[in-house]
Amino acid sequence: MEANNSNSQRRPKFSTSSKMEHSPLIAAVMAGNIGLVEKLLEGGADVNVQVEGGWTPLHNAVKEGNMDIVQLLLEKGADPHIKKDNGATPFIVAGIVGNVELLKLFLSKGANINEYDNHGFTAFMEAACYGQVNALEFLYQNGAQVNLGRQTSEEQKKLRKGGNTALMDAAEQGHIDALSILLEKMQADVNARDNMGRNALIHSFLDPKNKKVKEIVHLLLKYGADVNVRGEKGKTPLILAVEKEDAELVQIMLECDGIDINDKDSDGNTALLVAVTKDRIDIAQLLCEKGAKGDHKELIRIAQRKYNQPMVKLLREHGVSEDSPPSPKVYEPNSQRWQGCLRHLHSIYRPMIGKLKIFIQEEYKIAETSEGGVYVGFYDGKEAAVKRFREDSQRAQQEISCIQHCRKNSGLVMFYETECENGCLYLCFALCEKTLEEHLTDQGEAALEKEDFQNILKSLFKAVQELHRSNYTHQDLHPGNILIDSKGEVCLADFDKSEKLDEGQQKIKDDLKALGRLVLYVVQMGKDPFSKIQAQSDTEVIEACITEEIKDLVQNLLTPGEEFQNQLSETLSHPFFWSHRMCYRFLRDVGNESDIKRRNHRSKILKKLNKSKAFDNWRDKIDKDVMEKMNLFYKIPEKRYRNTVGDLLKFIRNLGEHIEEGIYKDVKSKIGEPSEYFQKLFPDLVIYVYKILRNMGYKKHFPSVNNS
Secondary structure, eight states: OHHHHHHHHHSOSOOOOTTGGGOHHHHHHHHTOHHHHHHHHHTTOOTTOOOGGGOOHHHHHHHHTOHHHHHHHHHTTOOTTOOOTTOOOHHHHHHHHTOHHHHHHHHHTTOOTTOBOTTOOBHHHHHHHTTOHHHHHHHHHTTOOTTOOOOOOHHHHHTTOOOOOHHHHHHHHTOHHHHHHHHHTSOOOTTOOOTTSOOHHHHTTTOTTOTTHHHHHHHHHHTTOOTTOOOGGGOOHHHHHHHTTOHHHHHHHHTSTTOOTTOOOTTSOOHHHHHHHTTOHHHHHHHHHTTOOOOOTTHHHHHHHTTOHHHHHHHHHTTOOOSOOOOOOOOOOSOSTTHHHHHHHHHSOOOOBTTEEEOOSGGGEEEOOSSSOEEEEEETTEEEEEEEEETTOHHHHHHHHHHHHTTTOTTBOOEEEEEEETTEEEEEEEOOSEEHHHHHHHTTTOOOOHHHHHHHHHHHHHHHHHHHHTTEEOSOOSGGGEEEOTTSOEEEOOOTTOEEOOTTOTHHHHHHHHHHHHHHHHHTTTOSOHHHHHHSOHHHHHHTOSSHHHHHHHHHHHSOOTTGGGHHHHHTTSGGGOOHHHHHHHHHHHHTSHHHHTTOTTOHHHHHHTTOOTTTTHHHHSOHHHHHHHHTTOSSGGGSOOSSHHHHHHHHHHHHHHTTSGGGHHHHHHHOSHHHHHHHHOTTHHHHHHHHHHHTTOOTTOOOTTOO
16 A cells, blocks of 8 residues: 555654674564474474564564464464563554454454554554554454554643544545545544643644645545644644745644744744745735734844845735834733743734734643533633633533522632633633642641631632522532632632532532531641542541541531431531630530539439530649639638539639739739630630530530630
8 A cells, every 4th residue: 555655664663672682582583484483382382482572473463464374373372461661562563564363363363343552543544543444443443542542651641641632643644545544434533632731733743754744634634633633832723834935734733724924933933934934925925815914023124134025025015113112011910920921922922812912822721621611711811720621511501500690609709701712612700829739839848727627628618508598519529629819819620520419408418518628638738639538438537536526527518418418517616616715605605504403413415414524524624823812712722623524614713704804814824815725725615615515416605716
């Protein structure tokens, strides 16, 4: 096949091993001497011997396409799944040489149709690389994944390597027949992207020896290839066509609907600037006639330096100015984290999408999403985080519906508006600095105060509460969807999985359970990944809580009662959110109950309070002088303080009432601030009393978290 020949000139199928002579068996295989092969095997030669590169007799027999020797080696124990150093199996090598019979044989021996080598190449991809049309069709008919991207290591992914599909391989190597079959018969995705964001159209420009670029480009455009996609350094297909200095190819690109003729690469070069730099007046004329803007101050100067007066005349005729544009206003970003890319984006020209200025390049990407990524941008001049979807995305519609119904919720990330272009939908939000996960990680060894945890969780709970009141649930609460803005405020984001409340409002429970796990994640400073906490049972999460107060808070969220619709209102009034002064006031108020002051042993509250033995030695923890001073108030010894919870509350009440009186001045000097003193001595007392009163429905003394 002609396609095979053109490929072999550019990309050698196999390297020649310098150590073949060290294996007489492999030498016999390559010579096609089946008699000698059999004799060597009978003489004890290792059927799976490997030489440089990991080549075995079987790999070489497949490479030579010798079915008889392949079958002999298999009969003598050759491993049909053995790999070369690069991970290629005999099955993958059969894809390279395009031998359908060998492919069929190895499938019968258990080969995986989509198995891949260390670089992510499958037999299907190799067949596309080498233009092996028959092998391509056979593999497709037997279940090969047409749009599978090249699998590679995490390290390579970070370098944006891999992800190439068979269509990209065929386009890059110039195999028209393979490309046609992939598009027409196999419905290959013409706009699939590799890990660098390139589609097959970009790949068709990559090999300088590819002589069939025009035919390939024409075919890809016929099947709807995105003409504004970008390759290395942000180059578009039009800019790449100009760089090839092929006027006919440029003309093909200019005839495409929706092409952005003035788009710039990451260095600020337009197609017209490249044409002028390369001294191609014919291409520059095509671009000018199609409306290319000559707003780059260097265009005429470049043409003059090249003594190209016809080019200078052409540019002047099409309105190119020799004057420098006015200096842009000094721009200082609000965002500290994203200030570098914001400055760069602000300084360069980008065609506007309505009120949106954006550049879909890796250096502007904030986060990956399942559909299109989140990018830094400007919406109506404001710094923005822009979430990109397909125009027909169901998730996008869910997100828009939710945020439009909940605009008054101040706890949600601020939504600006949407813009739409070329089948893409852009959702524009206020730009935040980091996620909750990043915020906790940034703290390093510096532990946050309880007040910090309270502020984070209170803001989050209120945002979710308002969401529920607007008849929506979030359904995807995790640290990556909770953002911290430039003022340090907590914002809830990402509503593409949000759902309207069902009739029984059961989906509220899903959000409550996620909040329970987020409480543990926050107070642990993100020590365990949230995915680990998500995988734990409710019981395991509760037991992992470090204090009784946090344990009770988490338990209420994970196992809400019948009134779970109002759970967040009650949770926001939980002692976890009380200040030390509020806790102290609560204990004093309970201690002021007449049944507690008079030790009414028939009192249900007092009986339940005194049931616990956890505070039996409370008097020993109080400063000795303070204890003696407070006991002197009672002349009769029987009335002095006992080691019961009721008397501890009575003690706290009495001290609070009398500490400012003259005779108790020395008490205050010893204990300092009473609220801090009792919190330190009895950290679990508040939650203990709170739980007893809550379970009895006696909420008279519960403070509101919104009170100062």
